[in-house]
Amino acid sequence: MRYVTEALLAIGLVSSSALTTVAEGMREAVLREAILANGFLPANATHIGQPxxxxxxxxxxxxxxxxxxxxxxxxxxxxxxxxxxxxxxxxxxxxxxxxxxxxxxxxxxxxxxxxxxxxxxxxxxxxxxxxxxxxxxxxxxxxxxxxxxxxxxxxxxxxxxxxxxxxxxxxxxxxxxxxxxxxxxxxxxxxxxxxxxxxxxxxxxxxxxxxxxxxxxxxxxxxxxxxxxxxxxxxxxYRVGQTRLHDFVYNSGELSNEERDGGLLFYGSGGCTTCHSGPYFSDLKYYVVPFVQAGFGRNGFGVDYGRFNVTLREADRYAIRTPPLLNVTRTAPYGHSGSIFDLGDAIRGHVDPLRYVDPESMTENDRNELYQRLRLWAASPLNGIVMSDDDVSGLKAFLGTLTYDSAMQVKIVD
Ligand code: HEC
Ligand code: HEC
Missing domain, CATH: 1.10.760.10 (Cytochrome c-like domain)
Known part of the structure; x- marks a missing residue:
């Protein structure tokens, strides 16, 4: 392929900028296909009519x-x-x-x-x-x-x-x-x-x-x-609205290069769609992602056993329902205990959880707790993914395409 490209360039049949455009178009086509294959739907296909x-x-x-x-x-x-x-x-x-x-x-x-x-x-x-x-x-x-x-x-x-x-x-x-x-x-x-x-x-x-x-x-x-x-x-x-991603997939709308490359990572080697899949960006299943625990915790003293509270099954300890990601740029702080303020940190926290932990400031119990969660995470597909700062920015930019407004304004009640 490279030789063909070089030959075409050499004989002046195509300009390099035209080739870049072709390559970019291909990346867009690959992304569209990956999104559709993952169960994404037109917004109105998720709606259920209400009186x-x-x-x-x-x-x-x-x-x-x-x-x-x-x-x-x-x-x-x-x-x-x-x-x-x-x-x-x-x-x-x-x-x-x-x-x-x-x-x-x-x-x-x-x-x-x-x-x-x-x-x-x-x-x-x-x-x-x-x-x-x-x-x-x-x-x-x-x-x-x-x-x-x-x-x-x-x-x-x-x-x-x-x-x-x-x-x-x-x-x-x-x-x-x-x-x-x-x-x-x-x-x-x-x-x-x-x-x-x-x-x-x-x-x-x-x-x-x-x-x-x-x-x-x-x-x-x-x-x-x-x-x-x-x-x-x-x-x-709060029904799914027309986002820029819907425009991109169904109406030939444009994404910036960063958004598009972030999307390719999301649907590709980033592994995000193992869990954040379908029209709501969640498989509605349960996993252990060792985000720092903030506050007293559902089970007390900084502990939240997550799904285990419901099923009492050992295999469900610390597991949390994959959160949907529509409008995620507007819903900080993140995680079941709200411990993460920055969207980039929430993304990186999946693959590099220790980066956000200060073992010195933790009690022995807190550290023990973290070891249990890390043991469960280590067996998940997230362990082993390496992410650069550019990857994180791309993913953030991609998630920014999932924004839309609600139909009505809720009255402020304080
Ligand atoms: C193994 C399943 C799994 C994979 C793979 C995964 N996530 Fe998550 N994600 C979760 C779970 C579970 C949580 C919630 C964890 C918690 O609250 O303790 C979460 C939380 C998040 C949040 C915070 C959302 C909120 O409302 O609090 C973002 C953003 C996010 N994931 C993005 C991503 C991105 C981007 C990728 C790919 C790099 C990814 N996730 C890969 C399961 C997964
Ligand atoms: C004190 C703040 C607070 C008030 C008041 C409140 N909520 Fe919530 N809501 C939460 C929290 C915290 C959660 C997550 C709880 C959990 O998952 O354990 C939540 C979760 C939910 C969910 C689940 C969303 C999902 O993704 O699964 C629904 C539905 C909901 N609330 C509806 C309501 C309704 C309806 C009312 C009024 C009758 C209400 N809430 C009042 C804080 C509140």
């Missing part, structure tokens, strides 16, 4: 503090437009929190020991697994959750929406009056749901609108109607 009136009332419920026991916290206190539908802080701050983003850290409040997840693509076609540890998981065809065989819905997003209002520290304030609500059983949650539903029925705007949208009498509104409406809002508002 407009249900979306509207779902938005009001999402912005309402009435769904928290002490009327202090709304879904929109933590899922904020400005932070890409997350909250911009390391571990979430729930009840007794005030303000948005870093203000919440300054003012204090109850800490939820995980990073707030954003909503992009959630509940679209095939998106059936929720939370960092997949505690709501319908990938088997049945919704598995802490409701056991009493799941309130066969729609995993509707089941997921049931959880935050019953979570201590997230929307249920941690006080002696709420001690009885900490039982974490279905009866306790049901009683709480009934109390919250009564507030919605009594609300002069949300009550009648929800009844109308669900075609039930006002007094017959159930908590399921509330959660169906919120799920409908999330599904609609």
């Amino acid at each position: 407009e009136d249900l979306v509207e009332i779902g938005k009001l419920l999402f912005e309402s503090r009435l769904l928290s026991f002490d009327r202090g916290t709304a879904c929109a206190s933590c899922h904020v437009d400005r932070f890409g539908s997350a909250d911009g802080i390391v571990n979430a701050i729930g009840t007794e929190g005030e303000g948005l983003g870093f203000e919440r850290v300054m003012k204090g409040g109850d800490i939820v020991p995980r990073n707030t997840l954003p909503f992009w693509g959630r509940g679209g076609v095939g998106f059936d697994t929720f939370f960092w540890d997949g505690k709501v998981d319908a990938s088997s065809g049945v919704v598995l959750s802490q409701f056991g065989d009493r799941a309130p819905s066969i729609d995993p997003l509707v089941v997921a929406v049931h959880l935050p209002p019953a979570e201590i520290g997230e929307m249920v304030i941690d006080r002696w009056e709420t001690q009885s609500l900490q039982a974490e059983d279905v009866e306790t949650a049901t009683a709480l749901y009934e109390m919250l539903t009564a507030r919605i029925r009594d609300d002069p705007i949300m009550g009648p609108n929800l009844a109308a949208a669900r075609q039930v009498e006002l007094e017959d509104i159930q908590f399921l109607d509330v959660t169906e409406a919120i799920a409908s809002f999330i599904r609609f508002n």
Whole structure:
């Protein structure tokens, strides 16, 4: 091939710039093909239609503090437009929190020991697994959750929406009056749901609108109607939008050379699509990536056993659901505990985890913990990948092509 090229150049049949253009065009074609082969879809192929009136009332419920026991916290206190539908802080701050983003850290409040997840693509076609540890998981065809065989819905997003209002520290304030609500059983949650539903029925705007949208009498509104409406809002508002990558794949849109080369790495030797695959950039399965743990941790004292909390299977210890990457440039900080502020560090942390660890400042227990996670990571395909600074910049540039805006603006609730 090289000789042919040189000969053509020598006899002046093609100019070197024309050849560069051909080579660039080939790289683009290879990337397009790799993206399609990986299960990428046109944005609207992931959409599930939602009734407009249900979306509207779902938005009001999402912005309402009435769904928290002490009327202090709304879904929109933590899922904020400005932070890409997350909250911009390391571990979430729930009840007794005030303000948005870093203000919440300054003012204090109850800490939820995980990073707030954003909503992009959630509940679209095939998106059936929720939370960092997949505690709501319908990938088997049945919704598995802490409701056991009493799941309130066969729609995993509707089941997921049931959880935050019953979570201590997230929307249920941690006080002696709420001690009885900490039982974490279905009866306790049901009683709480009934109390919250009564507030919605009594609300002069949300009550009648929800009844109308669900075609039930006002007094017959159930908590399921509330959660169906919120799920409908999330599904609609954060549905996959037309990104520059969609334009590139389907409408001959352009990418910069850096974005394109980052894409070739993402779909090629970077190995990213082993896990970040398909239209949401996640296989919705669970892996150990030894990001530094920040905060108290789901299991306490700086430990988060991840998926193990759900399955109690040894093989699942420390495993975390592959996070989707749509709009990832807007959702910092990263990782299940929000320990990484920079997107480049999050990328490099997969292949060079010790770079971000200071063993001297860790306790013996923390170090032991890290050894366990490194042992599991060492057996994964990530171990052995070497990444240059240019590779990391390319991958960052590529991920920047996955940006789009939500359909509606969420009201600020602080
Ligand atoms: C205190 C901040 C906070 C509030 C308030 C809050 N969330 Fe979240 N949300 C989080 C955090 C943190 C996570 C990740 C938790 C985990 O995976 O363990 C999350 C995850 C989710 C997820 C899963 C997303 C995914 O990728 O799987 C859904 C759905 C969700 N929240 C919906 C809601 C709804 C609906 C409300 C209101 C009823 C709400 N949240 C209120 C912080 C909050
Ligand atoms: C073996 C599966 C696997 C591979 C391969 C993989 N990732 Fe990840 N990725 C994960 C998991 C799991 C997490 C979450 C880890 C955690 O929170 O503890 C993650 C987190 C991330 C995050 C942070 C997202 C967020 O919202 O917090 C980014 C960005 C990311 N990966 C990009 C990449 C890129 C780029 C590549 C290729 C170089 C890659 N990943 C390869 C599994 C993988």
